[in-house]
Amino acid sequence: MTQTITPIILCGGSGTRLWPLSRKSYPKQFSDLVGEGTLFQASVGRVAGAGFARPVVVTASDFRFIVTQQMTEAGVDPAAVLLEPAPRNTAPAILAAVLHIVASDPGALVLVTPSDHVVADVDGFRAAVAAGAEVAQAGRIVTFGIRPDRPETGYGYLELEGTGDGPQPLRRFVEKPDAATAQAMLEDGRYLWNAGLFLARADVLIAAFTAHAPAVLEAVTRSLAGAQPDLGFLRLDPAAWAEAEDISIDYAVMERAEGLSVVPFAGGWSDLGGWEAVWREMPRDAAGVASRGPVQALECRNTLLRSETEGQVLVGLGLEDMIAVAMPDAVLVAPMDRAQDLRQAVSALKVAGARQATEFPKDHRPWGWFESLALGERFQVKRILVHPGAALSLQSHHHRSEHWIVVQGTAKVTVEDRVTLLSENQSVYIPLGAVHRLENPGKLPMVLIEVQTGAYLGEDDIIRHEDGYGRG
Known part of the structure; x- marks a missing residue:
């Protein structure tokens, strides 16, 4: 690279497509899905080091401390973390970072x-960049296209002028196709999956917004000015x-702009x-079974078994082309070919008022997390x-008392004027009613x-008297 590149990392998500592991309160990028650390940390690592400047992250307020905690664990210090007041799709999010x-x-x-996203060949990715x-x-605006290895109907496509390997002109964006069209595009060789990456x-980019989405530019400019x-x-x-x-960046700008290039x-x-x-x-094993956690597969084929529940074994018997995912508060069992229909299930849970539709069993906070074991x-x-060195707010409760038993590490406990x-x-x-605080003075999680x-x-039965995280 002849010029240092500043990464813009988009970190939102609704958490529906990989429910119940991914949810609105804790979307998929913060989880270890394929055994190589969290997706977010892997994404940060791909654009760190030589040739890259410190990244700018755009995320939601609810995720801000998860983002900083995971970036600290990854050894990357962001240049800025911009907080979206509400989800507005990729065009405003990207533009806010660019203007910053x-x-x-x-x-x-x-x-x-x-x-x-998952990228298996990090060196190849950096070479493409x-x-x-x-x-x-x-x-020119550069986008990146993935060479397809199957007739995928879940992705948008990029049509190229030719079939070469180097940067080349983009002919057009193609919406998600049906199966027959996807097969024809695979055989044609000029179509790539749209990876949603732009350089x-x-x-x-600002000139492109000025020409094709001036109203978005005006609103985001004012929002950044008032940040x-x-x-x-x-x-x-x-x-x-x-x-x-x-609106997405594709619809707002990219599909209207001229002179785009694609790197396969x-x-x-x-x-x-x-x-x-x-x-x-x-x-996967020889029968095509992928497993994670305490699971047992018996006479299964082409099946995913995943359990995130300690002390509980997920057993699959005679399953074929199935998905079974067990969480402490919810279990999904579905045919593999219905995987894209999970939004229907999440919507039904929302209508029923089930907190599992959106809330993760672990409630992540700036100081760490908690989970309910019995209610x-x-x-x-x-x-x-x-977390090491972290502290909860100085607080009290109107309606409950609490007993704390330390099972790992050391706790510094304040109760009224006494510190133990x-x-x-x-x-x-x-x-x-007692004013109290919990802290971890050690170097390991407590x-x-x-x-x-x-x-x-x-x-909501918390009265915060002091708080180091700006919460009321």
Whole structure:
């Protein structure tokens, strides 16, 4: 690469296509789906190191601390984390990042990448980006197309002028095809899967928005101008953001712009758009069975068995072309060919008022996470993990008391004016109404079991007296 590239990493998602592992509160990019770390961390790692500047991440407020925690674990320090007030699709998100970068580097070369894709050949990916960089520096918008190995109907396509391997002109974008059309395009050789990656000079992208989506440009410009810093994040102005059209970058700009180039890539890629795609990417035995967690497959073929529940075994007997995914609070069993219909199931759960439709069993917070182990009348049992050096807010409750038992690490506990260090197997009682705080002073994660008792056990029964995360 002759110029350093600034990555723009898009980190949103609705969490429906890989339910129940992926949900609105914790979409797929934050999970380890194929055994190589989380998708988000892998995406960050692909665009880190020589030739790349620190990335700009665009995400939702609810994900902000998950993003920073996982980036810290990956050893990457973001240049900025922009917080969207509401989902508005990829065009406003990308534009906000581009405008932010242009403010300090008008001639920046930017690479737009999703955070939830799998790329098997990282070196090949970087070589493809380097090949596209020369074309992008010359003023063209470059996209990347994946050489198809099957007639896939779940992806959009890019039609090229020819069948070469180097950067070449894009003829047109093609919508997701039916099976017959997909087979014909596979045989033709001039069609690639649209990977949703773009490389261009920042000023070229802004000019494209000026020409083809000026209203989006105007709204996002005002939203960035009114953005407010918050604990190292940058919150875009919600009023101006709401005026930006909810539209993808393809529809807003790319399908209208002229002079796009495509770099073909054949190094193995998937957007993991459904459980069948996850099955394809996972190691499989001779019978085509992919498994993860405490599972047992008996006389199964071409099946995915996955369990995320400790102490509970998922057994598949005589299954063929099936998906079975077990979580602590929900289980999915479906034919492999119905994997793309999961939105229907999630929608039905939402109508029924089931929290499992959108809420992940682990509730991630800036200091760590907690999960409910048991819930009954006037009691709840939780497992709580606190990251090294992290602390919960100084708080009290109107309706419940709590018992804490440390099972791993060391806890620093404040109850009113008393501060105590608790090691494994030690416990403390928090009376109703007492002002208290939990901290992890150690260098390893601290885990405790919390037993709540009281008339009301909702998460909104928290009075925060001090908080290091800007929460009320």
